[in-house]
Amino acid sequence: MKPGPPCRNGPSHVAIIMDGNGRWAQARGRPRLYGHNAGARRVREIVETCPELGVKYLTVFAFSTENWKRTQTEVAGLMSLFRRYITREARVLRDQGVRVRFIGDRLRLDKKLVTLMDELEEITANNDLLHLTVALNYGSRDEVARATQRLARDVAAGRLNPDDVNEETLPKYLDTYVLPDPDLVIRTSGEARISNFLLWQSAYAEYEFVDTLWPDFNRDLFARVVRAYGRRERRFGAVTA
Structure with a gap:
């Protein structure tokens, strides 16, 4: 991939809630996992398009902490899909200059998948053309709770003064601490909700809800x-003169 001229005043960081895989499959008389496979293929196209548009950071919502409530068949199929995707795309992502990170709680994920995640992060660690972050077993409330636990431990150990805790301190404990906040959050499939995704980080992001299902x-x-x-005019709470 080659970087293209950035869009005028375009976003540096785009986050996407990739919704609609199941409905896309059901509309075609196919099982939901058929849609998830189609959605995984779409990720590659969007990744390849980012540098052309001047997008430096892309964060995608792959699996939420609430998605464990789905059927055992669908969850198992998704975990298998994640393993296949990483195995298939690892070399491509590395050679394309993409740095991959994963956010979310890894403790509930199977060890083989976590090993693949670790390996992909390692082999792409020196890339800088595009920073791709995959939210896997991620929920923003869970992230903030885990961050608060780490912060509390530092306070208890005397490494952090409670009086120094402010809105600049907490982000350093979030999963996304090395990333800039998203400028633009996109949700596909016509649903107009944010589903526990990057709640802290997206406080001043622009949102775009599109009707198109993710595989399309x-x-x-x-x-x-x-x-x-x-x-769009971004004022961050200020008033235009």
């Missing part, structure tokens, strides 16, 4: 949304 969300639609962002 192609590079042209993505480019259209990214370019539309450049026409």
